Amino acid sequence: MERIYLDNNATTIVDPAVRDAMEPFYCHMYGNPNSLHSFGIEVRPYLHQAMEQLYTGINAADEDDIVINSCATEGNNTVILGFYFNLLKDTRKKHIITTQLEHPCIRESCRYLETHGVKVTYLAPDHDGMITAEAVREAITDQTALVSVMWANNETGLILPIKEIAEVCRERGVYLHTDAVQAIGKIKVDVQEVPVDFLTFSAHKFHGPKGVGGLYIRNGVSLPPLLHGGEQMGGRRAGTVDVPGMVAMGKAMELANQHLAFEQTEVRRLRDKLEDALLKIDDVLVVGKRELRTPNTVYVSIRGVEGEALIWDLNQNGIAASTGSACASESLEASPILTAIGADKELAHTGVRLSLSRFTTEQEIDFTIYTISKAVMRLRQLSTSY
Numbered sequence: 001m002e003r004i005y006l007d008n009n010a011t012t013i014v015d016p017a018v019r020d021a022m023e024p025f026y027c028h029m030y031g032n033p034n035s036l037h038s039f040g041i042e043v044r045p046y047l048h049q050a051m052e053q054l055y056t057g058i059n060a061a062d063e064d065d066i067v068i069n070s071c072a073t074e075g076n077n078t079v080i081l082g083f084y085f086n087l088l089k090d091t092r093k094k095h096i097i098t099t100q101l102e103h104p105c106i107r108e109s110c111r112y113l114e115t116h117g118v119k120v121t122y123l124a125p126d127h128d129g130m131i132t133a134e135a136v137r138e139a140i141t142d143q144t145a146l147v148s149v150m151w152a153n154n155e156t157g158l159i160l161p162i163k164e165i166a167e168v169c170r171e172r173g174v175y176l177h178t179d180a181v182q183a184i185g186k187i188k189v190d191v192q193e194v195p196v197d198f199l200t201f202s203a204h205k206f207h208g209p210k211g212v213g214g215l216y217i218r219n220g221v222s223l224p225p226l227l228h229g230g231e232q233m234g235g236r237r238a239g240t241v242d243v244p245g246m247v248a249m250g251k252a253m254e255l256a257n258q259h260l261a262f263e264q265t266e267v268r269r270l271r272d273k274l275e276d277a278l279l280k281i282d283d284v285l286v287v288g289k290r291e292l293r294t295p296n297t298v299y300v301s302i303r304g305v306e307g308e309a310l311i312w313d314l315n316q317n318g319i320a321a322s323t324g325s326a327c328a329s330e331s332l333e334a335s336p337i338l339t340a341i342g343a344d345k346e347l348a349h350t351g352v353r354l355s356l357s358r359f360t361t362e363q364e365i366d367f368t369i370y371t372i373s374k375a376v377m378r379l380r381q382l383s384t385s386y
């Protein structure tokens with residue numbers, strides 16, 4: 001059997017239709033869109049079309065901004081650091097609220113601001129692995145300038161109550177940023193229904209290429225650029241636009257939204273089939289209620305089976321999965337989310353994330369179930385603690 005890819009929360013395959021859409025801009029349509037000659041002028045309509053696809057994809061209003069950048073890490077840094085230079089530096093509002101669930105690019109940019117005198121609250125998940133709107137409300141003070149909470153968690157797939165959090169932030173006059181990397185293409189993201197002020201995404205998480213992302217900025221909200229220089233993106237992000245990447249991301253966004261129903265039905269069905277099989281194994285913990293998770297993700301802890309050992313075993317059988325965020329996959333610390341939900345120390349080291357996509361097949365899931373069952377038996381026999 002071909003290799004099986006079940007690490008789609010880390011990155012995804014580029015949809016063939018996306019690849020076809022971007023190909024001409026590596027060949028005969030290579031002009032710089034800022035150029036005044038025909039080579040530059042001819043690519044502009046494709047960028048306008050891509051922008052339309054992105055605006056439609058998140059239901060952004062015409063007067064809002066979407067800034068094309070290199071990835072969500074850049075978008076998240078732009079918001080967190082931009083907020084410091086724009087607001088926190090010179091005013092008494094020097095407090096940011098975020099969570100312990102965030103991707104390292106949020107945590108580390110916040111930690112950097114702490115070295116510049118900003119106070120940051122890192123809300124801990126509750127026993128269900130969740131951050132509630134009530135917890136955000138209780139953490140807001142008269143010095144709070146920004147709340148940053150991810151829309152969906154990359155390890156567990158848990159969907160956070162962003163709509164309720166947005167209502168709390170509006171009520172208290174606090175800006176809200178959400179990292180929507182793990183939401184786009186899996187669940188509906190609508191910035192008019194959920195009034196966030198900033199939202200970040202990365203194309204390679206929804207079958208677009210790596211190296212291109214987007215930052216949504218609500219109309220009337222000012223934010224200084226992270227990258228200064230040319231007038232690209234209206235001065236919000238200098239640098240020659242990645243034309244093929246932008247065209248690709250627009251197409252990927254369009255396809256992602258066309259497939260949301262498929263994600264909620266077929267992808268969810270295959271994920272649930274895998275999850276039900278895992279739950280038949282003794283001493284197993286799946287994090288979060290499945291109806292509160294993105295349809296493609298299951299994060300499972302199997303007592304007596306080190307996460308890294310299981311990942312290695314699966315890889316030997318041609319199956320790609322991960323112990324959590326690839327960005328942190330080398331770290332052997334206990335998962336903060338497993339610790340937060342009360343998993344004991346041993347269990348907190350056994351987390352394995354399996355994340356499907358619209359390209360995952362039933363045959364692949366059946367083989368994965370068979371392989372995991374075999375691996376667990378083998379590894380538990382070797383375990384000294386089980």
Ligand SMILES: Cc1ncc(COP(=O)(O)O)c(CNc2co[nH]c2=O)c1O
Pocket residue numbers: 009010011071072073074103105150152153154155179181182202204213324325326327
């Ligand atoms: C929630 C979230 N935010 C930001 C990023 C960074 O995106 P990038 O800038 O495009 O790299 C990731 C990548 N998450 C993962 C990367 O590998 N495994 C993961 O879970 C993510 O899951």
